[in-house]
Amino acid sequence: MRRFALVLALLSLAACLVAPVAYFRGSLPEDPMKNLFLLSTVVWFAASGFWSARRP
Amino acid sequence: MSRLARLTARMDQLYEYDREPVEESALEPGRHFAGLFAGEHVAATEFVIGAFFVLHGVALRDLIFGLLAGNLLAVLSWTFVCAPISTGTRLTLYWYLRKIAGPGLTFVYNIANAVLYCILAGAMIAVSATALGPAFAIRSPGLSDFFPTSLGWVLVTVLIGAVFTLFAILGFEKLARFGGLCSPWIFVAFLAGAIASLPKLGVAPDLSNLAEVARSQVWTGVATEGQEKFTLGHVLFFAWFANLAMHIGLSDMALFRYAKHWSYGLYSAVGMYSGHMLAWICSGIMVAAIGREMDPGRMAYQALGVSGAFAVFFAGWTTANPTLYRAGLALQAVTGWPRWKITLVAGGLTTAFSCFPAVFLKLLDYVALYGLVLMPVGAIVFAEHWLFPRLRLPRYRAEAEGALVNWRAALVWAGTLAACYFMPLHLFYRWLPGYGIALAGYVVLGWATRRK
Numbered sequence: 449m450r451r452f453a454l455v456l457a458l459l460s461l462a463a464c465l466v467a468p469v470a471y472f473r474g475s476l477p478e479d480p481m482k483n484l485f486l487l488s489t490v491v492w493f494a495a496s497g498f499w500s501a502r503r504p
Numbered sequence: 505m506s507r508l509a510r511l512t513a514r515m516d517q518l519y520e521y522d523r524e525p526v527e528e529s530a531l532e533p534g535r536h537f538a539g540l541f542a543g544e545h546v547a548a549t550e551f552v553i554g555a556f557f558v559l560h561g562v563a564l565r566d567l568i569f570g571l572l573a574g575n576l577l578a579v580l581s582w583t584f585v586c587a588p589i590s591t592g593t594r595l596t597l598y599w600y601l602r603k604i605a606g607p608g609l610t611f612v613y614n615i616a617n618a619v620l621y622c623i624l625a626g627a628m629i630a631v632s633a634t635a636l637g638p639a640f641a642i643r644s645p646g647l648s649d650f651f652p653t654s655l656g657w658v659l660v661t662v663l664i665g666a667v668f669t670l671f672a673i674l675g676f677e678k679l680a681r682f683g684g685l686c687s688p689w690i691f692v693a694f695l696a697g698a699i700a701s702l703p704k705l706g707v708a709p710d711l712s713n714l715a716e717v718a719r720s721q722v723w724t725g726v727a728t729e730g731q732e733k734f735t736l737g738h739v740l741f742f743a744w745f746a747n748l749a750m751h752i753g754l755s756d757m758a759l760f761r762y763a764k765h766w767s768y769g770l771y772s773a774v775g776m777y778s779g780h781m782l783a784w785i786c787s788g789i790m791v792a793a794i795g796r797e798m799d800p801g802r803m804a805y806q807a808l809g810v811s812g813a814f815a816v817f818f819a820g821w822t823t824a825n826p827t828l829y830r831a832g833l834a835l836q837a838v839t840g841w842p843r844w845k846i847t848l849v850a851g852g853l854t855t856a857f858s859c860f861p862a863v864f865l866k867l868l869d870y871v872a873l874y875g876l877v878l879m880p881v882g883a884i885v886f887a888e889h890w891l892f893p894r895l896r897l898p899r900y901r902a903e904a905e906g907a908l909v910n911w912r913a914a915l916v917w918a919g920t921l922a923a924c925y926f927m928p929l930h931l932f933y934r935w936l937p938g939y940g941i942a943l944a945g946y947v948v949l950g951w952a953t954r955r956k
Contacts, residue, residue, distance in 0.1 A: 464692045468700035468808070473709045478700075482809030485696060489689065489811050496685045 450502045457495035463488035509908060512607035525594030525761070532762040534771055540759065541775030543687035545747075546694065546783050548631040548820035549624075551800035552867050553746075554784030555791035559647070559798060560734035561727030564719045570736045571784065574743025575776040581744070581751035582760075583769030585882075589889050590760030591768075597757040601881065604888045606902035608909035609917075613881055617755070618834035620874050622850055625827035626857030629668060630864040632820030633660045634801030635813040644799040645861035648730060652859045661858045668821060669851025672828045673844045683822035690822075691778060693815035697807035698786035701793035704806075722792040741932040742868065743780055748875025748935060753882040798865065828854060872931045879935050880920040883942030884913045887950070891943070897950045912949040916942050 464485055471481035557567060593600050602610045634644045642656035652658045671679055707717050727733040750756040751772075760768065790803040797803075804812030831854070832847040841849075857863050863870065892899050902910040920942040924934045 461688060461692055464689070464696055465699075468696040472699050472702050472707075479809075481700065482811065485808050486811045489814070492689050493685060500681060500685060 450499055453495045453499040453502075457492055457499055460488045460491035460495060464492065506908075508608050508611065512611045512908070530762060531764045533764075534768055537759070537763065537768050537771035538774045541772050542691075542778055543684060543775075545775035545779030546687055546691045546819075547779070547823035548628045548800070548816065549823070549864075549867060549871075550694065550779055550783040551631060551787045551790075551804065551816055551819065552627075552798070552864055553742075553871075554787030555798055555800070555803065556868055557734065557739065557784065558722060558788045558791050559728045559731050559796055560738070561725055561731065562723050562734045562739055563725035564715075564723040566725075566734075566736040566739055567723050567785070567788070570739025571743050571781045574740040575773070575780050577740075577744040578747060578751060578776055578780070579770060579773045582756065582772040583767065585886065586751045586754055586756050587760045587763060587766040587769030589754060589885065590757040591763055591766045592889070593757070594761045595757065596761065597754050597881075597885070600757065601885060603900045603903040604885055605881075605910045605913040606907045609902075609914055613878075614834040616877060617749075618831045618850070619853075620749075620877065621827050621831035621834070622854045623857050623863060623870065624874065625668075625824040625831065625854040626665075626860075627863040627867055627870070628820040628824035628827065629661055629665050629854065629858035630861060631800050632664050632668075632817045632824075633657065633858070634799055635804065635816035635820070636660055636664060636801070638801060638805065638813070644801065645865065647728075647798055647865055649865065650860065650862040653861065657861070658859050662855055664820075665851060665855025665858055668824050668828065669848060669855065671821075672825055672832075672851060673847045679822070679825045683825060686818045686822045690815055690819050691783065693804070693808065693812065694783045694786040697804055697812055697815070698789040700807045701790050704793040705789070722788055728796055738930070738932055741936075742871075743776075745875045745932070745935055746780060746871055749878040749882075752935075752939065753875065753878040754885055755878070824854070869931060872935075876924055876931075876935050876938065877921065879939055880917045880942040881913075883920070883939050884916055884946050887943050887946045891947055892950060895947065895951065897947075897954055912946065912953060916945045916949065919945060 467476065467481045467484040467488065470476035471478060476484070562570070589600075598610060598614070601613060605613070637644055637657065637660050640656060640660065642654065642660055645653040645657060652661075702714075702717075705717050705721050707714050745752075747756075760766075763769075787800075787803070790807050791798065794803045794806050800816050801813055804816045806812070808815065828847060828850055832843065832850040835850055836843065836846045888899055891897075898904075901907070902913075920938050923941050924938040927934045927937065929937070
């Protein structure tokens with residue numbers, strides 16, 4: 449479960465970068481980019497928080 | 505027992521746990537230092553510093569070469585000045601300085617450090633306030649503002665200061681852990697904010713005109729009205745002295761005493777080139793995209809929406825928290841009060857500073873002054889550690905003689921600051937000749953007062 453949380457956290461962090469790159473390249477409008485960034489942020493804090501709390 | 509002696513004895517008790525040199529078994533691996541530097545140098549102030557370079561009319565070439573060279577000099581300062589003394593003594597600056605300068609002067613150093621920390625934490629709160637202000641329709645102060653511009657600004661900074669202080673009292677450790685989660689995300693937010701700002705500046709999706717846009721719209725070489733023009737030298741020196749108190753001033757001895765080898769100083773490059781280069785470049789792009797207006801909250805909000813405002817807010821929070829903690833620790837000795845009470849006082853002081861927009865709008869000058877004030881102490885320790893044995897001068901005389909204050913060190917500290925004050929140089933350049941003066945002055949005084 450902890451490993452899954454770590455993978456999810458890393459993926460969400462990557463999504464935080466992918467969203468503005470997609471916007472910059474013209475494949476994602478501005479508002480969905482901001483929403484995707486916000487969603488990825490929430491997932492990052494939830495998943496990394498879970499991973500961190502169960503650190504031995 | 506004099507009052508100063510009583511106070512210094514109380515301060516000793518506070519730092520009792522790290523009185524002994526670090527043992528071999530407690531040494532940390534290199535990745536620990538890489539992580540620490542990466543987390544510590546992507547802070548709220550990065551939103552301001554990089555943006556200020558744009559406002560000060562830094563040209564693209566000056567920015568790139570200045571940051572590359574200045575950060576390299578900072579890394580070398582950690583590696584060749586701070587880390588070797590740290591791994592040689594395995595002590596914190598507090599205990600090493602106590603042997604050299606006496607407990608009285610160490611006490612003065614700690615108090616000066618605490619007040620400077622409070623002002624820095626005040627700047628972090630003010631930066632966070634720019635993120636929260638728009639939610640209450642409060643405009644951020646203008647570049648020329650020194651005093652609070654509105655009741656709303658005061659209320660927002662006081663509110664944020666109160667929340668930060670309360671959380672610092674309730675649980676420094678938990679918040680430090682939260683800060684650990686925040687730092688990778690804040691770094692990504694810097695990158696994402698810059699990328700999202702590129703279309704607003706007219707950068708083509710294939711990046712074909714990136715250099716052209718960077719030169720013509722971001723680092724144009726033309727300063728904003730009322731701002732001094734910065735050149736390569738300003739950028740280079742700023743990048744070098746941005747953490748002067750930590751490397752040349754040796755306060756990072758607390759960190760590097762855990763290093764297995766002095767070469768671990770090179771790990772500081774991780775923090776310098778991510779925070780003090782990449783993040784500064786990113787904030788420069790963001791401020792250019794909002795028409796060169798110094799408003800960290802607005803520039804992050806424009807780039808990334810609500811998440812951007814959160815990034816500025818969290819960056820301020822997570823960096824103000826350890827700063828508040830350190831300030832509280834230093835002030836605790838003066839009063840002997842419990843941790844919660846002294847953190848409350850430090851938080852109150854910090855919040856009062858944060859109401860003044862000058863703490864972040866004059867941040868570059870403040871960072872220069874902060875390093876300058878503490879730099880002579882680093883020179884004194886360097887001279888006593890490296891130069892005195894080679895010149896066959898006696899070391900640790902304050903400790904051997906049981907002196908409360910090493911008057912030679914006090915004289916050099918005060919004299920160096922006085923000399924720096926009158927130097928006909930830009931503030932950014934004064935510390936370097938000042939360091940030479942402090943080194944030479946302390947050696948000469950040590951030589952003149954040696955006992956045969």
